[in-house]
Amino acid sequence: KNEVEQSPQNLTAQEGEFITINCSYSVGISALHWLQQHPGGGIVSLFMLSSGKKKHGRLIATINIQEKHSSLHITASHPRDSAVYICAAAPAYNTDKLIFGTGTRLQVFP
Amino acid sequence: EAEVAQSPRYKITEKSQAVAFWCDPISGHATLYWYRQILGQGPELLVQFQDESVVDDSQLPKDRFSAERLKGVDSTLKIQPAELGDSAMYLCASSFSGSSGYTFGSGTRLTVV
Numbered sequence: 001k002n003e004v005e006q007s008p009q010n011l012t013a014q015e016g017e018f019i020t021i022n023c024s025y026s027v028g029i030s031a032l033h034w035l036q037q038h039p040g041g042g043i044v045s046l047f048m049l050s051s052g053k054k055k056h057g058r059l060i061a062t063i064n065i066q067e068k069h070s071s072l073h074i075t076a077s078h079p080r081d082s083a084v085y086i087c088a089a090a091p092a093y094n095t096d097k098l099i100f101g102t103g104t105r106l107q108v109f110p
Numbered sequence: 111e112a113e114v115a116q117s118p119r120y121k122i123t124e125k126s127q128a129v130a131f132w133c134d135p136i137s138g139h140a141t142l143y144w145y146r147q148i149l150g151q152g153p154e155l156l157v158q159f160q161d162e163s164v165v166d167d168s169q170l171p172k173d174r175f176s177a178e179r180l181k182g183v184d185s186t187l188k189i190q191p192a193e194l195g196d197s198a199m200y201l202c203a204s205s206f207s208g209s210s211g212y213t214f215g216s217g218t219r220l221t222v223v
Contacts, residue, residue, distance in 0.1 A: 031209065041217070096158065103152055
């Protein structure tokens with residue numbers, strides 16, 4: 001079993017829909033990262049959080065430390081949000097390391 | 111905004127040839143990472159540097175892969191000889207410290223034919 005698991009693996013949506021991507025992890029963490037990767041592109045860091053909730057534009061990330069679970073929400077989704085979203089955990093035993101999930105491929109259609 | 115620079119952006123090479131990738135991290139970032147990402151999977155750490163020293167290269171196939179960061183600034187990852195299974199995206203990332211977040215480069219997409 002992977003230490004970081006994401007669901008769903010693939011997600012399609014119509015423009016304007018509210019999107020939720022989930023991430024569960026089994027290790028104690030110092031931080032949880034949400035990353036975005038467009039097709040053929042590099043990775044962009046969206047959020048780094050260790051508690052509570054963060055918001056940036058239409059993106060919201062939440063984390064529940066007790067349940068070892070994080071969610072990424074996209075409000076009013078747009079075709080330009082189409083990308084792979086990756087959850088990565090920085091384990092407490094080594095804060096310079098990242099354990100990556102396999103990603104959620106999101107496609108938003110107009 | 112500061113970026114992690116990687117080159118080349120794309121590379122096609124024949125199997126058994128040598129190939130090299132270059133990464134220039136954000137100025138002041140002591141930690142530099144090389145990751146390999148096979149299509150449809152998450153990134154896998156190949157090597158981690160702290161300044162010029164290797165901190166973790168446990169997943170680096172040392173029979174054919176080598177990495178260096180001689181002056182503790184930019185870094186080169188080399189594959190010799192390349193194999194078909196090496197086709198992947200090679201990502202470089204840097205951080206001031208793990209708790210300060212990471213910045214990723216745009217990656218080098220390698221195709222071995």
